Amino acid sequence: MDQTASHPHAPDVAFDGGDLDCGNGLLLLIRRHIDPLPRGGLLEIRSTEISVDDDLPAWCRLTGNELVSFLKEGKQRSFLVCKGRLEERAPAPPPVAAPAMSVPAAPRPARVPVAAPAIPALAVMGIGSWPRPRWMIDAMHAYVEGRLPEAAFQETADDAVRLAIAAQEKAGVDVVTDGEQRRDSYASFVASRLDNCQLIPLTDLLPLVDHPEEFEAELRALDIPAGDVRHPAVFGRLARSRPLVAHEVDFARTVTQKPVKVALPGPYLLTRTMWMECISDRAYDSREELSADIVRVLREELAELMDAGAALVQLDEPVLSEVVFSGAKSKRSFMCGALSESLAPEQELAFARDLLNAVLDGFPRERTALHVCRGNWTPDESVALSGSYAPLVATLAQVRVGAYLLEMCTPRAGEMEILKALPDDARIGVGVVNQKDPHVEEVDAVSARIAHAIDLFGRERVLLHPDCGFATFADNPICCTGSATDKLGAIAAAVARVR
Known part of the structure; x- marks a missing residue:
């Protein structure tokens, strides 16, 4: 110009x-x-x-x-x-002030702790996300862009949560989630809840990567505009002046009598996601320094979730798969948290283990879970990561968590027998339907997978779920609401037969 x-x-x-x-x-x-x-x-x-x-x-x-x-x-x-x-410019738009970097909220009143119901053996549950209605996605974009007030957004999300929980209950689950209806994705949403953090479109990261042409190609693999997928950017020291997800549990408990599970992005995932050169190093000298603040805010959140009555708090760490499996692929696969550089796999796994244990230390183990999969951004199985749990199982076994909720239905995950190496006193959640496959699994096939898990781990230890969530990214759900309901229904019917 x-x-x-x-x-x-x-x-x-x-x-x-x-x-x-x-x-x-x-x-x-x-x-x-x-x-x-x-x-x-x-x-x-x-x-x-x-x-x-x-x-x-x-x-x-x-x-x-x-x-x-x-x-x-x-x-x-x-x-x-x-x-x-x-x-598009209006005749005389009013001036808009730049947002303050950190506006601490007013102190919240102390919670009265709520008792959480126990989760039964062979409990059926979703992993977390549920397809959002189109009007919910529109409201989410308007809210993130500052066009929709907080109160109106939360009211819209309440309606979407009611629908998501009703669909899960219709399918026959034992444990519900709120479907992550208030989140743009399973992980990056924290940037809209933490002080000194902001969601930015992935397109803004193009000048920050070594090979922007390859990065653009990876974004195109999402099948949605890259401007619609946002990534956390850290502008200052992280602080938690309001809940990350405890408010989700509060509302979910008002619309169901079933135990409520809630997913949180794990500390390693958040550290890998937020530590990006030329962004976070303006606030932190190292990613280890950043991770210490991430551990602190997650522990604050975990304490509030326990008081809020969450029956199970699941820490999501799918990027662990990227650590051990991505080297076999010709190019890096897209996975939130995999955009920053990493060290050798053994160093990354030890770092992840230590961060997870730092978050979990002192909390009731039976109410905590860890979820690992191999990426859930597209139904195209050919671009997903692949490999058995062999390079991960030793690290997973050292994480002091009460349950492991693992992708297991797809052949890409390897054999279930390797999970015998996990601690005997931990529950094993087994993925028995593939959320990426549009075909709803036959009840006989699901029953056979459940029976195999019971033979390996014992009835009291087994939990049942899909391999991953049904809508990891709000704009790019893996399947529709009808298919999600039918797949959970197939698990519930198979459990009924096994019982």
């Missing part, structure tokens, strides 16, 4: 990025200021960095925002960017 003598419109918000380039934090500052603007809102970006002349127009094209005008005087540059297209 040719420079002009002056901007044709006055900006609604302006900021000075100094000498930052797009790969060293400028895009994150842009995201902080542009997200609260309405469609058609104008942002002025001042910069002295020459590379921004080329990188910012490319970012605008990639994200669907319009570069309206460009000024330059000496080293000082000024870009006027419209959120969306200029023709």
Whole structure:
């Protein structure tokens, strides 16, 4: 774009990025200021960095925002960017202030602890996520972009949770989840709940990766616009001034009499997700320092979840599979948490084990679980990670958790017998239906898998579930609500037959 003598419109918000380039934090500052603007809102970006002349127009094209005008005087540059297209601009939009980095919430009243019901043997449950209605997804995007107030978003989510729990109860489960209806994905949602953290579109990470063309190809594998998938970015020291998921348990318990399970992204997953060069190193000197704050906020959350009456708190660590299996693939597979660099597998596994045990220390073991799978972003089995639990089982056995909820139905997961190496006093959750397969499994086949698990581990230790959630990413569910209900129903019918 040719420079002009002056901007044709006055900006609604302006900021000075100094000498930052797009790969060293400028895009994150842009995201902080542009997200609260309405469609058609104008942002002025001042910069002295020459590379921004080329990188910012490319970012605008990639994200669907319009570069309206460009000024330059000496080293000082000024870009006027419209959120969306200029023709969307209202006649006189009110000024929008940039969001504060951290606004601590008012102190919450102390909880009165609620007793959690016990989970029976051969209990049937989902892993966590459930397909969201289209109106829920629309509300989620509007909320993340600042177009929908918090109260309206939560009211919409309440309705979606009622539907998700009703469908699970219709299927005959013993333990329900709220379907993660309030989350954009199983892990990145924490950025919208923690202080000094923000969700940014994955497209904003393109300047931060070594091979942007390969990264773009990985994003295309999601089959959804990369701008709709968001990633946590850390701008300061993490703090928890409100619950991450305890409010989900609070509401779920008002609409069901069944035990409620809730999933939390594990500490290793969150550390790998949030530690990205040129972002988090502005707040933390190392990923170990970042992980200490992640452990602290997860322990605070776990304590509140125990008081809230969660029957089972599941820590999700699917990125452990990426640690040991991705080397066999020709290119890195997409998995939230696998975007940052890692050390050798043995070092990563030890780091993950220590983080998990630090979070779990002192909590009732029988109310905690660990979930591991091999990725759940697409129904295409050919691009998913593959391999038995052999390189993982020793690490899993050292995690002081009460239950393991593991992908087991697909041949990609190897033989069930290897799970005999897990502690005898832990419960074993076995995936007995494949949520990626549109075909609903026959009850006879599911019954056979359950009987095999009982032979290996004993009836009292076995829990039953799908291999993973039904809608890991809100915009890209693995299956529809009808199929999810039928698959849980097949497990329930098979358990009834075994019982």
